[in-house]
Amino acid sequence: MRHRGLPSLESAGIDGWMVRLFDTIEENNLLWLTALTHDCEVAFGEALVDLVPSYTTLLVIFDPLRISSWEAREKLSEVLANLVPDDAGGEGELHEIATWYDPGVGPDLARVAELSDMTVDAVIDTHSYQEYRVFALGFAPGFAFMGLLDDSLACPRLDTPRQKVPAGSVAVAGQQTAAYPAVTPGGWNLIGRTAARLFDRERDGFSLLKVGDRVRFVAVDRQTFEDEGGDPAPVEPAREEARS
Amino acid sequence: MSSGEITGFRVTRAGPLALLQDAGRFGVRHLGVTQGGPADLHGWAWANRLAGNDWGTPALEVTFGSIELRAECDLTMAVAGADLSARHNDQPLPLWRNLKVRKGDRIRFGMPVSGLRAYLAVAGGFSAKPVLGSVACVAREQLGGFDGQGRRLAEGDRLTVAEPDHVQTEPVETPEHERPDYAAPAILDLMPGAQIADFTGRSLYDAFNTEWRVDDRADRMGVRLLGPPLHCRIESMISEGISLGAVQVPPDGQPIALLNDRQTIGGYPRLGNLTPLAASRLAQCQPGQNVWLRPIGAERALRKHRHLLSESLAAGS
Numbered sequence: 001m002r003h004r005g006l007p008s009l010e011s012a013g014i015d016g017w018m019v020r021l022f023d024t025i026e027e028n029n030l031l032w033l034t035a036l037t038h039d040c041e042v043a044f045g046e047a048l049v050d051l052v053p054s055y056t057t058l059l060v061i062f063d064p065l066r067i068s069s070w071e072a073r074e075k076l077s078e079v080l081a082n083l084v085p086d087d088a089g090g091e092g093e094l095h096e097i098a099t100w101y102d103p104g105v106g107p108d109l110a111r112v113a114e115l116s117d118m119t120v121d122a123v124i125d126t127h128s129y130q131e132y133r134v135f136a137l138g139f140a141p142g143f144a145f146m147g148l149l150d151d152s153l154a155c156p157r158l159d160t161p162r163q164k165v166p167a168g169s170v171a172v173a174g175q176q177t178a179a180y181p182a183v184t185p186g187g188w189n190l191i192g193r194t195a196a197r198l199f200d201r202e203r204d205g206f207s208l209l210k211v212g213d214r215v216r217f218v219a220v221d222r223q224t225f226e227d228e229g230g231d232p233a234p235v236e237p238a239r240e241e242a243r244s
Numbered sequence: 245m246s247s248g249e250i251t252g253f254r255v256t257r258a259g260p261l262a263l264l265q266d267a268g269r270f271g272v273r274h275l276g277v278t279q280g281g282p283a284d285l286h287g288w289a290w291a292n293r294l295a296g297n298d299w300g301t302p303a304l305e306v307t308f309g310s311i312e313l314r315a316e317c318d319l320t321m322a323v324a325g326a327d328l329s330a331r332h333n334d335q336p337l338p339l340w341r342n343l344k345v346r347k348g349d350r351i352r353f354g355m356p357v358s359g360l361r362a363y364l365a366v367a368g369g370f371s372a373k374p375v376l377g378s379v380a381c382v383a384r385e386q387l388g389g390f391d392g393q394g395r396r397l398a399e400g401d402r403l404t405v406a407e408p409d410h411v412q413t414e415p416v417e418t419p420e421h422e423r424p425d426y427a428a429p430a431i432l433d434l435m436p437g438a439q440i441a442d443f444t445g446r447s448l449y450d451a452f453n454t455e456w457r458v459d460d461r462a463d464r465m466g467v468r469l470l471g472p473p474l475h476c477r478i479e480s481m482i483s484e485g486i487s488l489g490a491v492q493v494p495p496d497g498q499p500i501a502l503l504n505d506r507q508t509i510g511g512y513p514r515l516g517n518l519t520p521l522a523a524s525r526l527a528q529c530q531p532g533q534n535v536w537l538r539p540i541g542a543e544r545a546l547r548k549h550r551h552l553l554s555e556s557l558a559a560g561s
Contacts, residue, residue: 011437012487013517014545018438025482037274050273052485054509059485061273064549069542136483137276138509141385145483182386199275201375201387207275 007080009073015049015064017076022056025148027133028085029056034212035086039079044072053211054136055145092133092212097179099128099170099217100225101192104234108158108189112172115155124219126150127191132177134213142181142199144209149175161187166235168193170217177217181207192217195230249371251316252405255397259311259353262397264370264389267300269378273508279488280380280388281504283464283527284361285520286552287325290418291363294322294342296411299553301369302379304403306362309353311397315345320367320411324418326359326426326528341417342367359426359528368408382505384465422555429455430529432501432522433540433548434491438514439478443493447474451515452537456499460531464505467526469535473497476513483511489518491537501526519545521552 010018019036022029033053040051040060047066052059062072101124103109113120132146139145149172157173162185165171169180171188180186181198194217198208209215226232265288268281282288282305292301309328322342323330330337331352332345339362345351353362372379372390381389381396388394390403397403440448450472459468474497486492490502492512501518502510503526518526519540529535 011435011516011542012485013435013437013489014519014542014549016487016517018484020484023482049270052273052508054484055482057482057484059487061487064546065553068546136509137274138483139276139507141272141275141277141387143276184384206272206277206376211274 009076011069012059012061014069016059016061017069017072019058019060019076019080020056021058025055025135027148030092030133030135030212031085031087032083033058034092035083036079038086039083040076043075043079054138092214093210094131094214094216095209096216096218097170097194097196098220098224098228099192099194100222100230100232101128101170101219102222105166105193105232106170106191107235107237109191112153112155112189112191116152118152123153123191126153127172127177128217128219130216132215134209134211134215136211137207137209140181140184142207142209143178144198144207144213144215145176145178146215147176149177151175155189157187158189161185162235164236165190166193166231166233168195168198168230169235170194190235193225193230195225195228248407249404250407251402252319252366252370253313253351253403254316255311255399255401255403256314256350257310257312258397258399258401259306259309261307262311263305263307263381263383264302264372264379265305265381266302266379268504269376269380269382269388272376273485276508277376277387278382278385278505278508280378280382282363283504284325284363284524286424286524287361287528288363289552290340290422291322291324291365292369294324294340294416294418295320295365295367296342296408297365297367297369301365302372303363303365304370306353306364307360309355309362311353313351313403315347315349315351316402317347319345319405320408321345321364323362323364325362327357328359328362329354329357330362340423342415356530360530361528366405367411368406371404371406384505424525424528426528427533429534429536430525431536431538432526433519433545434515434522434537435517435519435542435545436539437516438490439476439481440515442477442513443515444475444477447476450474451499452539455534455536458526458529458531458533458535459498462529462531464503466500466502466506467529469499469501471498474499474515478513481511481513483509486510487517489520489523491515491518503527520549
């Protein structure tokens with residue numbers, strides 16, 4: 001549902017405009033955001049530097065030597081006036097992410113089960129049952145924020161983030177789920193691990209997942225995970241520094 | 245090393261932080277990849293211009309100093325930006341002008357005197373294989389730099405240099421009025437925008453009438469400012485794209501200006517955006533230094549930016 005006063009254009013510096021389309025997170029936002037992204041690519045052409053789509057907005061960065069911010073604003077107003085949702089291309093590519101759900105590589109499985117008042121098996125079934133959409137990429141290269149998670153699984157982030165979350169970790173926080181492309185600090189609940197290469201500098205397009213894509217997690221056993229090149233090393237115990 | 249490349253320097257002592265930077269990594273921010281590039285665009289652009297290089301040529305960003313290099317061949321180079329007590333053999337190394345070094349010469353950076361980041365450009369430019377279209381070194385993302393993996397410089401590293409098409413032989417220097425006094429309180433131009441209307445009147449007054457102190461929590465991702473807490477009617481938002489120089493205010497009310505290695509999206513309300521020149525200037529502030537925020541209109545901000553680029557782009561060819 002569109003809020004009054006939207007869409008809006010907000011200054012984002014000498015070389016940027018924030019296009020705000022919505023004020024709530026809905027799957028249907030993606031139909032409009034992918035269309036807007038495409039239309040901006042066409043409208044700005046060579047003057048375009050970067051487009052950053054996220055849940056409800058698109059940040060447009062242009063080259064201020066080729067186009068002034070008021071010229072850019074006019075272009076964007078025109079794009080918005082003619083914007084139609086991307087019904088055809090808005091479905092996004094479907095990815096199946098093979099995931100080994102296990103307490104060793106997913107040390108927060110028990111915590112999620114307890115907070116959701118479910119068995120561990122039910123957590124796994126619920127997480128892998130649904131199809132998710134990619135709403136945004138950020139935090140780290142190829143890190144895709146996916147949702148929306150079933151209400152029953154929604155649980156808060158860890159009080160103390162882990163210093164090192166292993167690459168491939170599959171995690172949940174609030175109504176979102178994600179897989180960590182590389183070793184980084186992180187405060188999400190780890191429930192499993194995938195061998196999928198989420199970010200690969202040799203791959204065309206680099207990131208496996210893009211905004212608008214659809215994702216389904218598929219439960220696999222340890223053997224399959226290892227055959228696909230997964231590292232079964234358990235996650236180091238968390239929150240050690242908090243205890244000491 | 246491919247043809248046309250030579251070893252320009254050998255690292256004889258690695259400092260805390262020396263990073264290869266071109267203009268930045270663009271066109272991949274929608275994948276969560278940060279911008280990178282020189283934290284002080286102004287100093288970086290001048291170093292390249294003085295070395296006779298085109299815009300975007302990779303130069304070395306030396307933060308805090310304490311690095312030592314030995315020239316492996318005769319070179320023309322320039323250092324601009326912070327005064328990090330640089331020395332050329334046993335002499336002070338002059339900043340903001342080009343100079344010739346001979347094979348075997350030593351270039352040493354010591355302690356910061358004013359500013360934090362010095363830019364060393366060499367005629368022809370440092371040479372490395374671009375990753376995702378850029379050599380900008382971002383350690384956190386393991387991208388760019390001399391090895392492509394975002395690794396910091398280590399003792400013994402050989403820094404490759406592209407052989408220049410032409411060598412700047414005339415002495416060139418940056419005019420006096422283009423050399424900032426980094427030790428003076430900085431006045432940072434901020435283009436109001438984003439959620440500025442949702443801050444309380446008192447906070448808006450405070451934002452632009454406070455001598456903010458630069459916190460020691462400051463790096464290439466962002467610089468935190470200390471002062472009276474600012475209050476926004478919105479506490480947190482749905483995450484959205486973050487532009488260079490965005491000034492966000494988390495619930496503790498202490499603003500954070502986001503620089504080149506910031507995360508690509510974020511969910512705190514923002515006052516607006518520092519101009520690229522203001523972000524550059526802030527990147528040269530040492531912890532404890534004072535800064536002022538000053539509102540600026542879009543037209544004037546753009547004029548100043550184009551001036552910076554035309555000055556530093558008018559290469560000495």
